[in-house]
Amino acid sequence: MLLVFRGFNPMSSRTDPRRFKALSRRELLKLTPIVALGSFAIAGLQKPLLKAGLDFSDWASAKLFRSGHLAPTFRDSDLTPFDRFPINDYDVDDPGVDFDEWTLTVSGAVQKPGDYTLDQIQALPKLTQNTRHVCVEGWDVIGQFGGVRLSDFLEMIGSDPTARFISLECADDYYESLDMATAMHPQSLLCYEMYGHPLTREHGAPLRLQIPTKIGYKQAKYLTDIKVGHVLEKIGYWEDQGYSEFYGL
């Protein structure tokens, strides 16, 4: 048979069927690393592998976080009406906090531990912001929140500047934690107002976290205790069920 080459091709070669088969087999075997993905289907490996993936994503998220970068803010006309601001709980809408007796208990790596009243907290400079609240479920709303900067409060209680985390306990037994970079962000609030009115019970009265750089479940409601620490003893309720620990937006 006559072969007509389109010009000189140095990459053309001759072989016989047996050697071509061996060559094809070698090329196919090079793809065997793909089989490693099958480990995700093995019951005992799946959990640790997915945990590693989630941890890697959290590590990348913490790297992507910029302390000076502000979350977008919105005009009053962009606000979601207050009665259409969803209420999500893991347990009860109203854990029945006694407002007269309520204090925020501060402990851990701070110079001034103890119980702080709402008046003491509200004496700090007030900040009001219209920001987007994003739920892990996929919905989002724009709300108006008023409160004091978490960083101002941490300064007031003499928080150790080398501490890495803050942990929070809530009246409904919910618990959460924050990395210090997020806690010190200028838009991270100890929030006591929504839409110009004191927080309602179902929105976390008398005090909740409002952090525009975090997903909703990190923004704990009905706060009772705050602890500053170097190591994290408890991460968070949803994190313990398998959600991301960092989940920064």
Add this chain to the structure above:
Amino acid sequence: MATRTMTIEDAKAGEVTHAVYEHPFLVRLCHWLNAVSLFVMVGSGLQIFRAFPSFGSKIPQKNLLDWPKALALGGWLGGALQWHLTFMWIYILTGLVYVGYQVFTGNYRQVLFVRRDVPGVWPMVRHYFFFGPKPPVREAYNPLQKYSYTSAIGLGMLSVLTGLAIWKPVQFSWLAWLMGGFHLARLWHFLIMWAMLSFVFGHLVMVVLHGWQNFASMLTGWKKDSGYGSE
């Protein structure tokens, strides 16, 4: 890039076959890793979608569609997010390696749809869907294939960008802004998934229609009797 070809001579039978090396190793590796990760991303993505199957407001909530749990991956929202946030790295990495390799080696010319390919699209469509004559095969991919693959790569990039806008609407606020904010970015992410799935459907139909040698080339790199090349 010169195409590697092979002449296979069967001395006993006196037959000569030609083969073309169509898919370099990295392209094949990325293709299959990406295919698996795309499958996981879609399955887990649909489970994530089940947590709020709407693109409107939360109050009142109007569901768009109730996707069956049996056709989703992860079991619940948290589980699905673990799959999604793990396999997205494989999805992104294989995409980057693929594009990087294609650009670096010049192999992109095999697949990138350019203006020169435009006139060839309609004859291919006519051939596949309206029983038109088969246009002559001159290279690895015909113009319709180039159009489809180039679109798929574009959709892949958009799926990552819209995903990034949903995952990090604050750190990448400019990206979310470009897409009309977090709320709309989530819709684009969803629509791009369906566009990608329609590509996958067409791709699979074509794979079935074009037979074993064509399929095997994505496994071994070599395609026998390609109908073009050294003959």
